Amino acid sequence: MMLFGEERMGATMRVVMMIGMVASLVSIAHAATGTATFYTPPYVPSSCYGYQNNGVMIAAASDTIWNNRKACGKTCTVRCTGPTSQGIPQPCRGSVVVKIVDYCPPGCAGTIDLSKEAFSKIANPDAGKVKIEYNCV
Known part of the structure; x- marks a missing residue:
């Protein structure tokens, strides 16, 4: 059973990972x-x-x-x-x-x-x- 806090934490981690991937693509594009x-x-x-x-x-x-x-x-x-x-x-x-x-x-x-x-x-x-x-x- 997943607790509400764990579910929210998982969603937050996915958002952070997505931002990191986008940031790395932007930096490569401007290299x-x-x-x-x-x-x-x-x-x-x-x-x-x-x-x-x-x-x-x-x-x-x-x-x-x-x-x-x-x-x-x-x-x-x-x-x-x-x-x-x-x-x-x-x-x-x-x-x-x-x-x-x-x-x-x-x-x-x-x-x-x-x-x-x-x-x-x-x-x-x-x-x-x-x-x-x-x-x-």
């Missing part, structure tokens, strides 16, 4: 495209935070994202969409959320330069560079 590369430790100092440790799910922003330091502290959802070369045909593994902590100067090889740990979440590091969709907030 920008580019490329991701990676860099290796040490991750400090960084342009945004000096010697403050921000963990390993971090990234350096190219001029496309940097916006005169306004990107510092933003979180970006980055999803691998495919290879940039013929080397590794299926490099993608998924997506990752990273914090922008550094600047990738002009000549940066990617739109976003992920820590090696973050890159490894979305793609095989042997690929070196992959196509991505990203959304920063």
Whole structure:
């Protein structure tokens, strides 16, 4: 026998799940495209935070994202969409959320330069560079 409160709670959970699914579709629809590369430790100092440790799910922003330091502290959802070369045909593994902590100067090889740990979440590091969709907030 289901109690009234449990039934209401179940309905609430369904609504929350539906809102979450819609929100993720909206964020994907507004995602920008580019490329991701990676860099290796040490991750400090960084342009945004000096010697403050921000963990390993971090990234350096190219001029496309940097916006005169306004990107510092933003979180970006980055999803691998495919290879940039013929080397590794299926490099993608998924997506990752990273914090922008550094600047990738002009000549940066990617739109976003992920820590090696973050890159490894979305793609095989042997690929070196992959196509991505990203959304920063």
